[in-house]
Amino acid sequence: MRVFVIRQRDRTDFGDRTDMQFSSPSLRRVDAGGLCSGCGACALAAPEKIKMHLTRSGYLRPVQSAQLADGEEAAIRSACPGLSLSLSSDGRTDSVLWGPYVSMKTGYAVSDHVRQQGSSGGGITAVAIHLLKTGQVDAIIQTGADSAIPNANAAVVSTTVDEVVRAAGSRYAPSAPLAGLGPLLDGDRTYAFVGKPCDAAALRAMARTDPRIDAKIPWILSFFCAGVPSLRGSDRVIEALGSTPADTAAFRYRGNGWPGRATATAHDGTERSMTYHDSWGNILSRHLQHRCKVCADGTGNFADLVCADAWECDEDGYPLFEEADGISLFVARTAKGAALLAEAEAADSVKLREFDVSTLASMQPGQTKRRRALFARMLALRLTLKPVPSYRGLSVTAAARQNDLRSNLVNFLGMVRRSLKTRLSGRNFE
Ligand SMILES: Cc1cc2nc3c(=O)[nH]c(=O)nc-3n(C[C@H](O)[C@H](O)[C@H](O)COP(=O)(O)OP(=O)(O)OC[C@H]3O[C@@H](n4cnc5c(N)ncnc54)[C@H](O)[C@@H]3O)c2cc1C
Ligand code: SF4
Ligand code: SF4
Numbered sequence: 001m002r003v004f005v006i007r008q009r010d011r012t013d014f015g016d017r018t019d020m021q022f023s024s025p026s027l028r029r030v031d032a033g034g035l036c037s038g039c040g041a042c043a044l045a046a047p048e049k050i051k052m053h054l055t056r057s058g059y060l061r062p063v064q065s066a067q068l069a070d071g072e073e074a075a076i077r078s079a080c081p082g083l084s085l086s087l088s089s090d091g092r093t094d095s096v097l098w099g100p101y102v103s104m105k106t107g108y109a110v111s112d113h114v115r116q117q118g119s120s121g122g123g124i125t126a127v128a129i130h131l132l133k134t135g136q137v138d139a140i141i142q143t144g145a146d147s148a149i150p151n152a153n154a155a156v157v158s159t160t161v162d163e164v165v166r167a168a169g170s171r172y173a174p175s176a177p178l179a180g181l182g183p184l185l186d187g188d189r190t191y192a193f194v195g196k197p198c199d200a201a202a203l204r205a206m207a208r209t210d211p212r213i214d215a216k217i218p219w220i221l222s223f224f225c226a227g228v229p230s231l232r233g234s235d236r237v238i239e240a241l242g243s244t245p246a247d248t249a250a251f252r253y254r255g256n257g258w259p260g261r262a263t264a265t266a267h268d269g270t271e272r273s274m275t276y277h278d279s280w281g282n283i284l285s286r287h288l289q290h291r292c293k294v295c296a297d298g299t300g301n302f303a304d305l306v307c308a309d310a311w312e313c314d315e316d317g318y319p320l321f322e323e324a325d326g327i328s329l330f331v332a333r334t335a336k337g338a339a340l341l342a343e344a345e346a347a348d349s350v351k352l353r354e355f356d357v358s359t360l361a362s363m364q365p366g367q368t369k370r371r372r373a374l375f376a377r378m379l380a381l382r383l384t385l386k387p388v389p390s391y392r393g394l395s396v397t398a399a400a401r402q403n404d405l406r407s408n409l410v411n412f413l414g415m416v417r418r419s420l421k422t423r424l425s426g427r428n429f430e
Helices: 025-033 041-045 070-079 112-117 123-133 161-166 182-186 197-207 211-216 231-240 276-282 335-346 357-363 365-383 396-401 405-425
Strands: 004-006 010-013 050-054 060-064 084-086 093-095 099-101 103-109 139-145 153-158 191-194 219-223 248-252 262-266 271-274 305-309 328-332 350-354 390-392
Touching: 025 070, 041 050, 041 070, 041 197, 070 197, 103 112, 103 123, 103 335, 112 123, 112 161, 123 139, 123 161, 123 191, 123 219, 123 305, 123 328, 123 335, 123 350, 139 161, 153 161, 182 211, 191 197, 197 211, 197 219, 231 248, 231 262, 262 276, 305 335, 328 335, 335 350, 357 365, 365 396, 365 405
Parallel strands: 010 050, 084 390, 139 191, 191 219, 219 305
Antiparallel strands: 004 153, 050 060, 093 099, 103 328, 103 350, 139 153, 248 262, 262 271, 305 328
16 A cells, blocks of 8 residues: 655745744744744644745754734644643652653564664554554554655655564654644544654644544654754765765665664665764764753653664763664553553563663663753853743753753853844744
């Protein structure tokens, strides 16, 4: 069966965002702070008036074409992760760095093929296949390669095991999976949604006022997220491999091993690849959007179940091995998510092991450093009169107290410098 691709963006490359005008006060504030994560929730709230476009800088951003109705404006105000996130632990174990959770385990997909194709242990893919095979959902909403631009992303709706596996693997480029959900919410089928933590947060927030979401999307799966690089990041990876985006027929960021190599396949079938350390560490991580630098939810607090890389790593977060059999960390955020994981284990879809949560900070140094630096970065932005998201229930000050004074100061001064530089250049954060 053909994978149905949800339209999430217009293909027009309309140029830099400084030219853009928003009559929506919410979108204006997000734009002024460079706070858009590119989730597409605003386009879902007002599909006829807001479309996601790929900017010249390589990010997915909204463009508004007509005045919003009060209800549309209110829906964006309460769902947009660039404006706010509000979390309640509701009696779950609540960790300052890792948020509320019900259980944490490590494990991997029992199917060797799924484990190999997945980014880490194929955990998300294995659980998604389990949901599909047991008839708990009709399809999986996930993110795969864009057929026209191989290093860009498209939201896909997978209804077969092969399709779910085809969309396995992390894709370090912008995705706006919420933008095209409208028709799915009006249809008869049920779905599991896989997306970035900010996508999951926005979807959860929209579900508070739109009953179709809980009815049609009973499962939200996510992954730890260090940030989304611009599409220009992977253009640079392709160039560093000695090719060009135009010569590239297919592009894989990771997977097919652990961590898996970034691999560009040319139209003549030639494959060129580089290590995760070289692709993410030397290129992609230098193209992250601004919102990700002040993200309080890189670990999927609003999802039912979240996966991450459960590797032993150096202090910068790179694995201490070249390639290995993948292992995922599984964080069940809700009782429902924990029950699903137990069910997938009982059905022999995943193998699980106990996990010592006290080792997570050394396993995820990037997430740890960002959470601890967040207060200092946001203070710098406030003092330089830049809008910041409002975070409730995300332990921002408690995390800062875990940081030493020097790190807080370095992060504060670094963000002041970035903010003033941006202001002086007359440009905005991106
Ligand atoms: C931008 C980004 C940043 C990440 N940062 C971290 C990090 O800091 N720490 C860490 O441990 N892991 C991070 N990961 C996730 C990690 O690489 C693995 O995806 C995670 O361990 C899950 O592995 P898995 O084998 O269980 O997932 P898989 O079985 O490979 O499934 C991955 C799922 O994610 C979906 N997906 C892939 N890319 C995107 C995208 N851009 N937007 C929406 N959905 C997508 C796929 O469609 C698939 O359904 C990041 C991934 C991305 C895309
Ligand atoms: S973060 Fe999401 S909801 Fe907010 S402006 Fe960007 S795309 Fe729209
Ligand atoms: S780092 Fe945060 S804001 Fe950025 S893409 Fe990931 S979850 Fe969204």
